Amino acid sequence: MINPLGFLLTIGLYKGAEALKKSQIIKRTFVIKSIFALPPIFIAGTVLLILMKSFNIDFNTYNESAKYITFLLTPATIALGYPVFKYKDLLVKHKRVIYSAFIFAAMTAICLTYIIAKFCHSEYKIIISMLPKSVTAPIAVEISKELGGIPELTACMVVLTGVFGAMFGHKILEIIRVKSDVAIGLAMGAASHVIGTARCVEKGRPKQVVMASVALVIVGVVSAVLAPFFVWIIK
Amino acid sequence: MFKNFINFCIGLIILLFFYFISFVICKLTHLNFPPSILGLVLFAMALITGIVKEKYVQFTCEILIKNMAMFLIPFWGGLIVYEKLLEKNWLSVLLVILITTTIIIVATGLFVEYGTKFLRLHNMREQDD
Structure with missing residues (x-):
């Protein structure tokens, strides 16, 4: 039993x-x-x-x-393909900016995390677990497992990143005078994934929500492709 | 209630089937890539090409995405095992979260905001020519 x-x-x-x-x-x-x-x-x-x-x-x-x-996290990851399908028109409409932004965001996240963690003299295992931290949790956990990190630590980092981004993201964007819904949505989705997206839902801006949910999925997939290369380079 | 349950199960079976396919692909090609992410890509493509009908998976997908945070809680419990490792590295963990998240938000926001403006100007000029 x-x-x-x-x-x-x-x-x-x-x-x-x-x-x-x-x-x-x-x-x-x-x-x-x-x-x-x-x-x-x-x-x-x-x-x-x-x-x-x-x-x-x-x-x-x-x-x-x-x-x-x-x-259930496994089917939930695959279910993330659904928002991509639902909002595919938007992806086509803004394609050039969106795709370059996705690759840009994923690369900044991975490189910066590595530099700062290295600067603080963290252990290798911890650095690896922190690399995918801006990605939505199920994908991050998969990446972390694949690279030999600690999935538990990754999951916690992902949530903390999401919480921080969700709480201060809109304020930060206001300060630097980013006003378009597309930009806000993408930034929130790329930096603080599902939790940031949920915050956009609370703000009641559907366009932000759509952009954020698409961003969180695609940044996740891009990171999954980039992270192993990055680890291979730093080795 | 019962109908919803059946609906959920049908969607879940479809999703797990995609996981199975991508798992087999990853194993056969010795690809060093998480199978569930390959499954995500295949699933999105199947929806777009119409191989999988939206009505079969909509209910399951919406429920799974809505409750995604809950599936993570066991990982938080797992942190207890890594208590000592965290105690030693708490500063870098905190710094990484605060600094990178702020920079990513700022960089992506500015990139998209001015990127769209630049492209709009660019397109207008092309039309003028």
């Missing part, structure tokens, strides 16, 4: 965080408001870590049933 603890804990925490975010039960003071501005994955993940630490839950016990949730 499989221990269902991990499965239930994961779904419960995520759905709970999502429901809390929508509900009006708790009085919204400033502190609570800013906690709820964080994406549910961040809240659920942190609570999970605290619970595991305080109740001494072993990771293997947890993962015994939680691995069935991770399994």
